[in-house]
Amino acid sequence: MEVRRTSLPTPDTISQDFTLYRGWDDQLASELVQRSTDVDIMKWTPRDHLERFANQEAANIWFHRISPRIVYSLYHASELAGIIWYSHAPRTDIPENYTMAIRLYSPAKGQHLATPLLLATEKDLVQTTEDIAGIWLETDSNNEAAKRSYSRAGYSEASRDNHRITMTKQPSSHKK
Numbered sequence: 001m002e003v004r005r006t007s008l009p010t011p012d013t014i015s016q017d018f019t020l021y022r023g024w025d026d027q028l029a030s031e032l033v034q035r036s037t038d039v040d041i042m043k044w045t046p047r048d049h050l051e052r053f054a055n056q057e058a059a060n061i062w063f064h065r066i067s068p069r070i071v072y073s074l075y076h077a078s079e080l081a082g083i084i085w086y087s088h089a090p091r092t093d094i095p096e097n098y099t100m101a102i103r104l105y106s107p108a109k110g111q112h113l114a115t116p117l118l119l120a121t122e123k124d125l126v127q128t129t130e131d132i133a134g135i136w137l138e139t140d141s142n143n144e145a146a147k148r149s150y151s152r153a154g155y156s157e158a159s160r161d162n163h164r165i166t167m168t169k170q171p172s173s174h175k176k
Contacts, residue, residue: 011120019075029059031080072121076107084121096134096168114149136168
């Protein structure tokens with residue numbers, strides 16, 4: 001089953017050279033397989049290459065395994081520049097019930113897009129999804145760039161375990 005991607009308005013904080021989409025299709029699955037071998041992705045999130053996006057079938061299984069999984073993709077011209085996904089994933093140790101992950105690829109690297117992309121997708125998520133108690137994420141404690149971006153987007157550290165940090169955020173209310 002393929003979910004169609006729909007274009008969203010590009011926020012003023014993101015260059016108009018980029019286009020933001022919500023949804024999933026086979027083209028995105030294929031592009032994620034290709035992007036999973038980027039050097040930074042292999043360093044910080046090796047599961048992308050080894051599991052989630054090892055091939056197109058694995059990518060489609062990953063997408064459909066959890067519902068809802070809300071995926072946003074950022075394109076520069078026709079090139080995949082980034083992806084953010086949110087999933088309903090409650091935990092017993094924190095009240096936040098959605099998790100998120102972000103990947104930025106070469107067209108978006110160095111463009112300072114992580115924070116505006118997080119804020120734009122969060123706004124859309126809150127407008128289109130019910131019962132969001134908050135958002136949590138995990139990151140490597142040594143990934144300083146990621147921690148700065150998450151902090152700028154309003155996330156704060158909730159806990160540490162070995163080399164991982166859990167950060168949480170209560171999203172702003174943007175309901176229509």
